[in-house]
């Protein structure tokens with residue numbers, strides 16, 4: 001059934017199409033819809049029928065003003081419909097427009113046959129279609145109108161054409177035109193087909209291309225993903241290269257381990273973009289101790305425990321790297337079994353992968369550097385390789401540091417040793433410098449400094465015509481203090497003496513110690529000898545006060561000699577020599593004394609020098625001889641021994657007594673040679689007497705202190721005894737009390753040695769020294785010889801008598817005999833006899849006699865009367 005669609009016409013068209021109904025007959029809904037739309041838009045009432053039969057049957061009802069029908073339709077076609085409409089009475093004049101395709105010219109002819117008013121070929125032009133519709137509705141019969149005369153008037157788009165051609169001509173033309181149109185249409189169709197094919201082909205190609213593009217896109221996506229992955233990889237590698245580059249620089253610059261570890265962690269985090277980096281070192285218990293960590297989530301490390309030998313913390317990446325001594329990669333940190341103890345921590349801090357590199361120091365694994373990344377599978381092969389290099393760099397740096405440390409330690413030790421030695425050398429040099437100029441005991445300038453200062457002062461004195469006094473000071477009996485109380489006491493005493501000297505002089509004066517107990521004071525600005533005497537008075541007073549050393553109250557007195565410039569010398573040496581000489585004179589004149597130098601003193605010195613020279617010659621020439629003084633046993637009156645006393649047969653001065661030359665021989669050391677000569681001569685003499693048939697007597701020989709100390713003396717003695725063949729008990733050695741007390745311990749040893757040889761021993765000059773009883777007991781001597789100074793007044797001076805008596809009693813108590821020297825009178829002899837003195841010696845019995853006189857003496861001299869009476 002037909003449907004109607006009424007469109008609202010506009011005013012203009014309403015006038016034209018008002019009331020016109022157009023019936024559309026077409027089985028194609030698409031065509032219908034298009035036409036319906038077009039016509040309705042023009043204001044026509046449009047009815048539609050999809051079937052020609054149905055349209056025809058409803059014609060009475062629909063009563064259209066125009067029918068537009070398709071030609072080709074199922075059932076009744078358009079030609080038949082047109083023919084049937086013409087057969088209808090009421091609608092025979094109803095305009096019909098057929099729509100045909102321009103593909104068959106017969107359609108034109110069949111349309112004309114069927115009585116169609118118009119035919120419009122498809123595809124149609126909207127304007128042409130509407131123009132035909134309008135013309136048909138106006139019943140204009142098309143654009144051509146047949147005239148009476150048989151011509152046809154044609155109005156074509158406003159232009160009128162009068163056509164006189166015959167119908168056949170027109171139909172021919174129409175057909176020809178139509179054929180042309182069909183041909184054109186076919187061409188178009190072909191073209192359209194071609195186009196369609198092309199289109200289809202295009203679509204196929206497009207589809208294919210699209211598929212290809214899709215593939216390409218997918219491949220591109222994959223490629224991009226791969227490239228991104230590769231780029232990411234390159235970026236990581238670049239970062240690692242950067243890390244390596246920075247670590248290499250660090251290796252060169254960093255000098256201590258702490259900075260090295262810290263910087264490596266910092267470089268790893270800053271340049272390697274790791275989430276966290278830390279260095280742990282193994283302690284002695286095998287536990288990792290964190291020593292450095294850098295940025296990122298360092299809180300991750302708080303309270304973390306990594307051990308080597310405990311599970312499960314001993315199987316983690318760091319422990320594994322240390323155990324295998326290389327590295328360990330964990331690319332799925334949160335799912336790996338061996339990282340289980342740290343999964344929760346790792347989740348919290350976003351850790352997904354880790355790499356640990358063992359750190360070695362000189363081949364020994366000491367810890368590990370561990371790096372954390374926030375992506376799984378972060379560490380690939382190239383990165384691992386670079387990490388290994390990084391580990392090698394750190395190990396290299398550690399090795400270098402170790403070597404550097406060792407080298408530095410050695411260098412430091414060398415430096416310290418060098419500076420210690422330099423310091424020592426410096427101190428040594430200072431000490432030498434000090435010792436070169438100062439006396440270490442008293443801190444006073446020494447001889448060297450003194451000479452320099454005196455030379456300077458003398459120079460000034462010469463320039464200013466001033467006087468200069470040189471004072472030589474020697475401490476009396478200082479040697480005794482030194483010997484009896486020890487050097488340390490002596491040194492302290494000298495120090496105090498120096499202090500007192502310094503206090504006694506003016507600032508311009510000079511004080512120095514020459515050595516031993518000798519001091520020198522230089523007074524550069526004295527006006528006269530009297531001023532020098534005043535200064536000396538002050539010095540004497542200061543030095544004579546008591547000294548207190550280690551609980552001992554000590555007293556010393558000075559012997560002082562003075563020389564004055566210009567009177568007593570022009571040079572320092574001259575002045576020194578003369579002051580020294582004056583000092584000796586002071587000492588000789590009684591201690592605690594002072595002496596100005598005089599020319600007479602100088603003469604004595606000259607004499608002494610001559611004496612020294614003569615003594616040397618005397619030794620060479622053998623100018624010495626011995627006199628023998630008998631020693632008489634008081635109990636029997638027999639001569640039991642003789643004392644050998646040296647004499648010098650001087651070629652000019654005659655016989656010289658020992659007191660004159662022995663002190664000089666002692667000082668110069670010549671006494672050793674002279675003493676040996678005396679020993680030999682005495683023993684030979686005794687051997688000779690014995691050989692002559694004299695009864696055996698003892699011969700006593702004096703030993704000087706210096707001779708007594710000679711190490712080779714026992715050997716010399718043995719030689720002499722062996723050579724002379726006398727019994728050692730017939731030889732007695734006399735040593736002075738002061739020699740024995742010089743070094744008592746050493747003296748005891750020497751004396752014991754002699755005693756073991758069988759030699760008799762005596763202490764000479766007993767009473768003049770300071771023998772302590774304790775030592776006396778220890779001296780293994782046979783006799784004590786009371787000094788003749790005590791014997792001299794023994795019968796008049798009670799003190800001397802008491803001393804002699806006490807000495808004899810003491811000696812006897814100690815099991816020793818007593819020899820009294822210098823017995824000149826009978827009274828002395830009797831006193832000594834009364835005291836049970838054992839042996840006496842002196843002028844009362846005999847002077848020392850030359851050997852040739854002794855034998856007659858021994859043979860002819862009767863026992864002196866006091867002894868016979870006894």
Ligand SMILES: Nc1nc2c(ncn2[C@@H]2O[C@@H]3COP(=O)(O)O[C@H]4[C@@H](O)[C@H](n5cnc6c(=O)[nH]c(N)nc65)O[C@@H]4COP(=O)(O)O[C@H]3[C@H]2O)c(=O)[nH]1
Pocket residue numbers: 629644645646647657658659662675678701702703704764765788821822823824841842843844848
């Ligand atoms: N006034 C007086 N004098 C008497 C009397 N009896 C003896 N004299 C002297 O007293 C001295 C005793 O000898 P000395 O005390 O050992 O004292 C000796 C001794 O210490 C030393 N001396 C002598 N000969 C040697 C020697 O060969 N070697 C060493 N080292 N010293 C010797 O020279 C010192 C002096 O010897 P000398 O001049 O011979 O003097 C001797 C002797 O002549 C007397 O009754 N009255």
